[in-house]
Amino acid sequence: xxxxxxxxxxxxxxxxxxxxxxxxxxxxxxxxxxxxxxxxxxxxxxxxxxxxxxxxxxxxxxxxxxxxxxxxxxxxxxxxxxxxxxxxxxxxxxxxxxxxxxxxxxxxxxxxxxxxxxxxxxxxxxxxxxxxxxxxxxxxxxxxxxxxxxxxxxxxxxxxxxxxxxxxxxxxxxxx
Amino acid sequence: xxxxxxxxxxxxxxxxxxxxxxxxxxxxxxxxxxxxxxxxxxxxxxxxxxxxxxxxxxxxxxxxxxxxxxxxxxxxxxxxxxxxxxxxxxxxxxxxxxxxxxxxxxxxxxxxxxxxxxxxxxxxxxxxxxxxxxxx
Numbered sequence: 307x308x309x310x311x312x313x314x315x316x317x318x319x320x321x322x323x324x325x326x327x328x329x330x331x332x333x334x335x336x337x338x339x340x341x342x343x344x345x346x347x348x349x350x351x352x353x354x355x356x357x358x359x360x361x362x363x364x365x366x367x368x369x370x371x372x373x374x375x376x377x378x379x380x381x382x383x384x385x386x387x388x389x390x391x392x393x394x395x396x397x398x399x400x401x402x403x404x405x406x407x408x409x410x411x412x413x414x415x416x417x418x419x420x421x422x423x424x425x426x427x428x429x430x431x432x433x434x435x436x437x438x439x440x441x442x443x444x445x446x447x448x449x450x451x452x453x454x455x456x457x458x459x460x461x462x463x464x465x466x467x468x469x470x471x472x473x474x475x476x477x478x479x480x481x482x
Numbered sequence: 483x484x485x486x487x488x489x490x491x492x493x494x495x496x497x498x499x500x501x502x503x504x505x506x507x508x509x510x511x512x513x514x515x516x517x518x519x520x521x522x523x524x525x526x527x528x529x530x531x532x533x534x535x536x537x538x539x540x541x542x543x544x545x546x547x548x549x550x551x552x553x554x555x556x557x558x559x560x561x562x563x564x565x566x567x568x569x570x571x572x573x574x575x576x577x578x579x580x581x582x583x584x585x586x587x588x589x590x591x592x593x594x595x596x597x598x599x600x601x602x603x604x605x606x607x608x609x610x611x612x613x614x615x616x617x618x
Contacts, residue, residue, distance in 0.1 A: 330513060334510070338505075339499075348502065352505075359513045360520065414501065414502065415499055416499070420493065421493070421494060421496070
């Protein structure tokens with residue numbers, strides 16, 4: 307698989323569609339799981355991912371290489387997912403129960419009971435905390451990298467992760 | 483206090499989902515298809531709000547114009563202290579008296595001139611009508 311810099315070179319040489327397809331192929335899986343843990347339902351994840359890739363395509367001409375390609379792409383996808391989650395919260399009075407029901411009826415879920423409880427606990431978090439928790443706990447991303455993607459200070463991210471972690475730990479006390 | 487997120491992290495961090503079969507291949511195709519139709523959507527997406535805005539401005543203009551016109555009509559009828567009914571009567575009688583008159587009336591333009599003219603002519607029917615409407 308080509309390096310990010312090689313993909314950008316290809317794009318700058320005029321092979322824009324080919325370069326974009328390489329980006330999709332390189333990052334689709336990683337981005338899917340990143341979004342899936344935030345949105346939980348496959349259908350929502352699919353919508354978010356498609357919209358994000360369209361934004362990446364339209365934004366590529368203005369990509370200035372000031373940040374890494376990976377960071378730039380992650381920022382677009384994360385913002386799209388956050389916008390979706392915020393909108394979903396506004397649309398429904400009790401979004402938590404919807405996400406829990408989606409999880410109960412999810413034919414693509416094959417995890418254990420404690421994994422299901424963990425996802426339910428995550429779905430109760432505010433969108434930003436949910437994102438921070440997912441990036442740190444599941445993806446084991448460094449705070450510095452998260453700071454660039456989320457445009458938030460490392461200190462604020464640490465505090466946010468700590469809050470989220472404590473809330474989830476308390477939710478899962480029954481599973482000791 | 484015990485920490486399940488630490489103790490069972492291996493299990494908890496394992497991916498609990500399966501994506502639908504061939505999803506990632508179909509995702510690439512779906513994105514490609516949307517890019518192909520993207521240009522058409524962009525034009526429509528640009529035009530729709532512009533048309534909506536134009537319609538809104540048109541409606542506001544028409545409402546404003548209508549309200550202004552109604553107010554002007556009302557004001558022009560009452561600025562001499564006459565009601566709309568009285569104003570109509572004055573105009574009707576005026577027409578009659580002007581027709582009766584053999585003088586050149588083309589120079590009469592403003593309402594003040596019209597009233598002066600009637601006074602000079604001493605059209606009795608006008609005074610009769612105004613007197614009646616005042617009593618009513």
